[in-house]
Amino acid sequence: MTTSEAEPRVRIEESAKNVVSAADTQLDITLDQLKKLVSPRALTGENMLLNMGPQHPSTHGVLRLLLELDGETVINCIPDIGFLHTGIEKTAENKTYTQAIVVTDRIDYLAPMICNLAYVGAVEKLVDVDVPLRAQYIRVILNELTRMNSHLVWLGTHALDIGAMSMFLYTFRERELLLDIFEMVSGTRMMASYFRVGGLWRDVPDGFVDAVKNVLKVFPDKLLDYEKLLKENPLWRERTIGVGVISKEDAIAWGMTGPSLRGSGVNYDVRKAMPYSSYDHFEFSVPVGSKGDVYDRYRCRMEEFYQSLKIIQQALDKLPPGPVITDNRKIAPPPKHEIAYSMESLIHHFKLWTEGFRAPEGEVYFSVESGKGEFGVYISSDGGTKPRRVHFRAPSLCNLQALPQMSKGCLIADIVGIIGSVDIVLGEVDR
Amino acid sequence: MEQTVTTANLDATVAALGDAVNDVRVFRDEVTLITTKGRVVEVLTHLRDAQHFDMLTDETCVDYLPKEPRFAILYQLYSTSRNIRVRVKVMLSEYDRSIPTAAGVWIAANWLEREIYDLFGINFENHPDLRRIMMPPGWEGHPLLKENPVKVEEVAFTFNRERVEADKPRAQE
Numbered sequence: 001m002t003t004s005e006a007e008p009r010v011r012i013e014e015s016a017k018n019v020v021s022a023a024d025t026q027l028d029i030t031l032d033q034l035k036k037l038v039s040p041r042a043l044t045g046e047n048m049l050l051n052m053g054p055q056h057p058s059t060h061g062v063l064r065l066l067l068e069l070d071g072e073t074v075i076n077c078i079p080d081i082g083f084l085h086t087g088i089e090k091t092a093e094n095k096t097y098t099q100a101i102v103v104t105d106r107i108d109y110l111a112p113m114i115c116n117l118a119y120v121g122a123v124e125k126l127v128d129v130d131v132p133l134r135a136q137y138i139r140v141i142l143n144e145l146t147r148m149n150s151h152l153v154w155l156g157t158h159a160l161d162i163g164a165m166s167m168f169l170y171t172f173r174e175r176e177l178l179l180d181i182f183e184m185v186s187g188t189r190m191m192a193s194y195f196r197v198g199g200l201w202r203d204v205p206d207g208f209v210d211a212v213k214n215v216l217k218v219f220p221d222k223l224l225d226y227e228k229l230l231k232e233n234p235l236w237r238e239r240t241i242g243v244g245v246i247s248k249e250d251a252i253a254w255g256m257t258g259p260s261l262r263g264s265g266v267n268y269d270v271r272k273a274m275p276y277s278s279y280d281h282f283e284f285s286v287p288v289g290s291k292g293d294v295y296d297r298y299r300c301r302m303e304e305f306y307q308s309l310k311i312i313q314q315a316l317d318k319l320p321p322g323p324v325i326t327d328n329r330k331i332a333p334p335p336k337h338e339i340a341y342s343m344e345s346l347i348h349h350f351k352l353w354t355e356g357f358r359a360p361e362g363e364v365y366f367s368v369e370s371g372k373g374e375f376g377v378y379i380s381s382d383g384g385t386k387p388r389r390v391h392f393r394a395p396s397l398c399n400l401q402a403l404p405q406m407s408k409g410c411l412i413a414d415i416v417g418i419i420g421s422v423d424i425v426l427g428e429v430d431r
Numbered sequence: 432m433e434q435t436v437t438t439a440n441l442d443a444t445v446a447a448l449g450d451a452v453n454d455v456r457v458f459r460d461e462v463t464l465i466t467t468k469g470r471v472v473e474v475l476t477h478l479r480d481a482q483h484f485d486m487l488t489d490e491t492c493v494d495y496l497p498k499e500p501r502f503a504i505l506y507q508l509y510s511t512s513r514n515i516r517v518r519v520k521v522m523l524s525e526y527d528r529s530i531p532t533a534a535g536v537w538i539a540a541n542w543l544e545r546e547i548y549d550l551f552g553i554n555f556e557n558h559p560d561l562r563r564i565m566m567p568p569g570w571e572g573h574p575l576l577k578e579n580p581v582k583v584e585e586v587a588f589t590f591n592r593e594r595v596e597a598d599k600p601r602a603q604e
Contacts, residue, residue, distance in 0.1 A: 033562060082565040089550075090574060094581040125459055252485050252511060255539030266511060273514050362458040365489070365507055365518065378507070380493045393489040393507070401542045430565060 038076050042068045047075055050412075054083045058161045058416035061426030063400075065415070072411050077404045081397075084430040092390040096356030097123050097197060100390065105191040107392055108428040111150040113142050113182070114370040115392075116195040121276060122366035122377040123197045126359045129331050135199040135324040136278040141212060141315045142185070142194065143277070143368075144308040148219075149178045150371030150423075151301050158298070158420035159230065162239050167229055174222050181211050197357075198332040199325030209316060216313055223305055230298075240295040244406040244418035247292060254402035257395050258373025259300040260422050264292030270369040277368075282314045294421040301423070331357050356385040365393075372396050372423050392431055396424040441517065444482050448474060463518045468530050471521050475506060475536045484508040484517060487537035492547045496577040501525040502553060506533065529554040550575040 034043075041047040048069045054062040062083035068076040088107060092100040104119040105112035117139055124131060131139075152171040159167035179189040185204050186192040194201050230236045246256075251264040261268055269286040271279040287303030289296030325332045333352050334345035351357075361383040367376035373395025380389040399422045406418050441462050445455055451474050454465040466474045478484040489507040500522040508517050523530060532555040533540040544555045545564040552573035555561055563570075572579060587595040 029562065033560070036560060082563075082567070085565040087574060090579075090581055128459070253538050255487050255537065257488075268511055274516075363461075363463070363493075363505075364459050365461060365516070367488075374488065376489055376507070378489065378491060378505070388495070389491075389493045391489070391491040393491075397542060398539055401539065 037078050038068045041070070042075070046070075052415070054080075059419060060157060060424055061429075063419070063424065063426055063429070067412065067415070069412060072413075074407050074410055074412055074415060077407045077415070079400060079403055081400070081426070081429050084426045086427075086431070088431045089390055089392065093387060096385050097359065097387065098352070098356055100387075101195065101197075102191075102193050104392075105193055106427060107394065107431060108150075108370060108372065108375070108396070108425050109190060110153050110425055111146045111371045112190060112192050113139075113146040113194060114150075114368060114375060116193060117143055117277065118366060118368045118370070118375045118377045118392075119390075120195045120197050121368065122364055122379050123359070125364045125366050126362065126379055126381055127197070127331060127357065128360075129198050129326050129328055131199055131277075131326060132323045133278065134203075134320050134322045137315045137319050138200060138204055138324065139195060139277050140279065140282070141312050141319075142182075142192075144312045144315075145178050145181060145212070145215070147371045148305060148308050149175060149182075151305060152178070154301060154371070154420070154423045155226065158417075158423070159236075161416040161420045162236065164229065164233075164236065167226065170222070170225065170229075174219070177211075177215055177218065181208070181215070184208060184211060196325060196332065198328060199323070203324045209319075212312060212316060216309055216316075219305070219309055223302075227302070231302075237295065239414070239417055240298060240421075241293060242291075243294045243410060243414050244421060245291065245293045246402060246406050250405060251292065251402065254405070255398040256373065256402055257398065258369070258371070258423075259297055259304065260373065260399045260402075262287065262300045263289035263297035263421075265290050270367050270374050274367070276366070279311075281318070282311045284311050294417050297421045358383065358385055359387070367393065370395060372425065372428070373399060392428075394428040394431060396422075396426075396428040400424050400429055441515070444478070444517070447481065448477060451477075461516070461518060463520050465520045465522070468521055468523065471504075471519070472531050472533065472536065474519060475508075475533055478508060478517070478519070479536055482510070483512050484510045486511060487533070487539045487543075488516070490533065490540055490543040490547070492551045492553055492575075494551065494575065494577045499525060502528065502551065504530055504547070504553065523553065528552060529556055531556045532558040534559055549573070552576065 039047060042049055050067045050069055052067055053059040053064040064080040066078040066080060067074055088103050091103050101116060101119060104115040107115045152175045156168035156171035182192050183189050185208060186194040246264055248264045248266055251261050252266060257268065265288055267286055267288050272286055284307045287300045289300050329348045333349055338345040339349050359381040361381055363380040365376055365378045367374050375395055376393030378391040378393065379387050382388040403418065403422065407415050445452055451470045452464045452466055456463045456465065486509045487506060488509045491505050493503045493505065495501055495503065502523040504521045504523060506519040508519065521530060530553060532544060534544060541559065542564060544558055545562060547553050548555060548561055549563045549565050550573055566574065585595050
């Protein structure tokens with residue numbers, strides 16, 4: 001073997017070119033950019049670059065990862081997102097404030113009503129309108145049911161990723177109970193669009209209270225079953241404890257929120273920190289972990305089920321009678337029967353459905369606690385009937401951003417566990 | 432809807448920043464500090480270190496076309512220890528679409544700035560990894576700029592289906 005000085009360098013450049021062209025045509029990445037992302041050993045071919053996704057059952061949608069592997073150990077993880085980018089912010093800019101409620105369902109499609117609440121809450125803050133107490137309480141009940149819905153999908157798929165298949169079947173069975181309630185109030189199982197600026201589309205139908213009471217009755221036993229399957233399961237503990245650790249300081253610096261942040265021991269929940277929609281009327285606690293590993297994040301979410309049930313119970317007990325939408329006719333349309341005899345109502349109806357209402361010039365940020373973390377909506381208004389800019393602060397995006405740090409040095413099999421534990425929804429990441 | 436936002440003690444924050452803050456606006460109990468492109472990193476570092484705003488909740492951009500300065504970069508900050516929010520705003524001219532990166536202050540700014548770069552074409556100086564993040568590699572332009580229309584392709588109905596289908600872009604061989 002001849003060893004001239006120039007030869008290895010040529011080999012490195014050649015090999016690197018192959019790496020870039022073969023593994024990475026879609027990233028649209030130059031060699032210089034790739035050098036900053038992976039270690040030199042990957043460019044010589046000593047470490048393997050492996051593509052994972054976007055079509056992969058364990059990436060929870062269309063997430064693509066470029067993994068640099070040394071054997072089975074992950075050296076670097078480079079997420080590639082944007083496969084589900086649908087231009088929701090652009091769409092929302094070109095619709096009136098009421099019309100854009102529909103697109104908010106599609107952001108986090110596992111927790112549509114939480115996105116609805118964040119958006120209508122931001123508009124309500126912008127136009128400064130009050131929401132009747134009954135509407136606020138119903139919003140809280142539906143939001144907590146939505147949170148449970150989101151967590152059920154997380155629990156099922158997360159366990160499925162790690163190898164506990166039966167969990168998936170149980171959680172999707174119980175999810176039907178919740179979807180039936182959503183269908184009852186809004187007419188659809190997933191894309192509810194039930195909230196309106198100033199209140200709700202209509203009052204809840206007969207049978208809603210009984211259906212929610214049924215959930216409260218059934219769920220404690222089901223949760224016990226879930227706990228029996230996983231909590232003390234040695235295989236589960238082996239795969240989750242000490243995996244994907246992120247410290248308190250790092251989690252804050254990455255902008256992580258929700259159970260992923262609380263698993264690291266930071267007590268930040270928007271419902272407690274900056275209460276909205278009368279969350280301060282209810283007693284509940286915020287579960288906080290300590291180690292910041294996959295198991296702690298799992299525990300935080302499981303405890304949240306019980307807290308959600310507690311909030312729903314209180315809201316049902318205190319549910320006041322009364323209207324469910326504001327009587328401010330400049331914002332909310334008049335009831336149908338009024339149009340028959342009131343000229344003014346007819347004009348309001350006509351103006352609202354043809355043009356929409358005008359919002360004062362200004363900018364607001366309003367955030368709620370979604371199942372994934374702090375879901376925020378920023379609206380900048382130019383005084384017209386359509387917003388100048390709508391921006392959705394997606395918790396999944398910020399949580400996913402920390403994935404490279406959490407997965408550094410772990411085994412490739414643990415990557416799927418870590419992705420599951422941060423609970424991403426790609427509709428929200430890409431918007 | 433109301434959301435309890437604490438704005439106490441922000442006067443002290445503004446005073447500590449001195450002339451780095453040009454203007455303070457309060458709308459619906461939300462405080463916005465307006466600063467300049469040259470001093471934004473200094474202001475953000477001060478807010479993080481001395482004022483305990485340890486979390487960058489959000490960073491985004493607004494296109495104010497046809498106004499000039501045309502763009503605004505917004506930093507939404509949150510303090511986990513003080514439980515308060517503040518927003519920092521920097522106006523950018525249409526003819527100078529660049530700003531120093533905040534990725535050195537909060538690591539979370541990395542992807543948020545990549546998103547702004549992709550969707551608005553704002554250049555972040557000294558950003559560690561400035562690449563497109565949402566749009567496909569071959570896409571030209573920046574979709575969230577106001578000059579881009581929301582509808583580019585005509586919607587196909589029965590009366591114009593043949594024409595629309597014929598004009599549709601197809602994948603090249």
